[in-house]
Amino acid sequence: MSTKVGLERRIARWMEDHRGLIVVLVVLPLSLIFDALMKLRHWIFHKFISAPEKHEDRVRSVQKQVLRWNKQSEVERRLMCTARPNWQSLSTTFFRKEFCHKISIPLYDILELKVPYMTIRVEPMVSIGQVTAFLVPRGYTLAVCLEVAEATLGGLAMGVGMTTYSHKVGLYQETIVAYELVLADGSLVRATKDNEYSDLYYTLPWSHGTLGFLVALELQIIKIKPYLKLEYIPVKGQKQYCDMLRDLSGALDKNRVTPDYLEATVYNKEEAVIMVGNFADVPDDEKHKINRVTRWYKPWFYKHVEGFLKKKKGYEYIPLEDYLLRHNKSIFWVVETMIPFGNNPLFRFLFGWLLPPKIAFLKFTTTPGVRAMTFTKQVFQDIVLPMTQLEDQIDICEELFNVYPVLVYPCRIYDHGLNRGQLRPPHKDQMVPGANYGMFNDLGVYGVPKLVREKKRFDAVDAMRKMERFTAGVGGYPFLYADIFMTRGEFEKMFDLTAYEQVRCKYNAEGAFPHLYDKIKPEIDVVEVGKQYIDPI
Structure with a gap:
């Protein structure tokens, strides 16, 4: 190992060990100033320049x-x-x-x-x-x-x-x-x-x-109505929560009456909280059940939800705008990796108004060295996968990353026919009976893998390539905002680029705009960087 790489890794280790302190004392204040400047910029634009x-x-x-x-x-x-x-x-x-x-x-x-x-x-x-x-x-x-x-x-x-x-x-x-x-x-x-x-x-x-x-x-x-009546249903047993999600989402019956909003947060392989939301007005005798979850001093939403694992199911009324942005304050659960003590009541009360660190600021201050190190130490992926294999998704996610919580959002994937976009039609056995769509789900995997937390050997490239092979094998797709580890050939097998290539030629995009694969592939050599950071620091 070169002296430079060794020094970089020691610095990175120190920053990891003191991450919370650095974020609170440096990142959050600078992020707040950065955000204020951006808001001023937008205000000037909308006030003096822009108009519909x-x-x-x-x-x-x-x-x-x-x-x-x-x-x-x-x-x-x-x-x-x-x-x-x-x-x-x-x-x-x-x-x-x-x-x-x-x-x-x-x-x-x-x-x-x-x-x-x-x-x-x-x-x-x-x-x-x-x-x-x-x-x-x-x-x-x-x-x-x-x-x-x-x-x-x-x-x-x-x-x-x-x-x-x-x-x-x-x-x-x-x-x-x-x-x-x-x-x-x-x-x-x-x-x-x-x-x-x-x-x-x-x-x-x-x-x-x-x-x-x-x-x-x-x-x-x-x-909409002003509020969402959100019911929290704690479920023990992987098969039980997977079956319940398939039933509630209408994956088994296209005529099933489904809730307005549906999601699950999986806290470990055998425990999840399913959330069922419906538009509602609040009766006068239930005003005390209103919960404005985005207030700065409130528990992070996923922590609030986790509390229901120790309770029987319950419900509350959430103002709709609060519900729509319920994960914004903690960026789902990513902020916990930056500020481990961030959900402490005292911290929330004194400093919660500083959250979240602005994503634009975090990217603005990301150096090539930090970028190369961090992608091997954390996972940030959203993946579209068939609900028929929800249990398999959770199993392989635990095997490869062991990151919890995991987010599950049911979602229809429509069969528009062959060569009608980059997504291939769902497999026949993935279709909802009698419908023109299959019920898939977003598997949201965000955080630091268990091996990294334990400072053990973790091969990020190998883990992600295995996840990509599983995804391709079941007819799924990773969201392309995150790092991919596929070769161009593998990418073109997963996605159907037939119509895309025809359209690029027809509308003269070839030679005018980058190709999709070139646009979304990592700007760093993920395999080579992965070799440098495969072992614990």
Whole structure:
């Protein structure tokens, strides 16, 4: 081992041992200042620059930039990408934008609420937090609304999104009515499932900005009530909680009446809490059961849920906006790996208002060395897998990572036919009887593997490649915001790129935008880096 690598590992070990102190004294205050500056920037933009009525002018500006790129000689041209900095995205990777021709996309406005059609038209940089604050007071929410306030609606459209309403409607892409896109030749098109650009409509999800520049979206919304009545059901026994989830989600019967929201948090292989939520008004005699879970002094939501393992099942009323952003404060349970004492009541009361550390700031301050070390010491994956094999998912997750809690969100995966996007149709035995969809689920695995916590040998590359092989074998898909460990050949076997490649040729994206695999693959050599950090520090 070289002296430099040895020193880096000793420094990394010291930082791991004192992580909580560093985060509280350095990361949280700087993150707060960073967030304040970003909010000031957005306020200035919305106050003095941006306006919905100027949307068409801003789109023309994007078109002009693309047309100028077209006028360059082939020798001068570099592949195009957005000018948005890497640190502003939620992806764990750092795509090398410095080698591309960057196009500015200053599109941050909510454009139109179309109540008769139950849709909302937005620009791509509108965030989940922004649209939630706009819709909920008006009695609506997105049909698929992610829990992380910083996520952008355009980013989810070009990637993927799923939430606890997805057992009713499917992935985020199923709730998109229309995409408005600037293509490689500078033309503006509107793609829907029924018009002449339907091939684009089906290939834009999971394309990660490699087919054109998104300039607007029209999304489905749903009618809500002010509160969600959330029932907590503790379940002992793996088969018991897996069977209950399949039943409640409608995986066994398409005609089953399902709850409005459904999820499970698995705390160990044999114990889980299933949460069943339905829109509700609060009766006067139950006002005391209202729980505003996002208040800074409240227990982290997953810790609050864990308490029900020692109780009989119970329920409470949660304001809908609080429920939608219930995991934002602790970024699910990721903050615990940074601040082990963060859920202590005294810490929450005194410093809880500082949480969460802003994801953009964490990425902004991530050096190549830190990036190389951290991906081998933690797992952050969301994986779409069939609920028919939910037990197998939990088993292999424990075998490879032994990270708990684990998140489970049931979700429909529709059979749109062969070559209709990057997802292959579900296997016949995965389909809900009599329906045109299979019931899958998001398996959310976030945290530090047990072997790393115990400072034992952990081969991150081997573990993730085994997980990817399991995923491919059952017809699943990893979300591509996280690191992948597949070769290009393996990637093209897992995903169906037939229509994607045809669309790239048809709309001149080839030679204008990076290929999907090149866009989402890790910017570091994961195998080589994995060898350096395979042993305990």
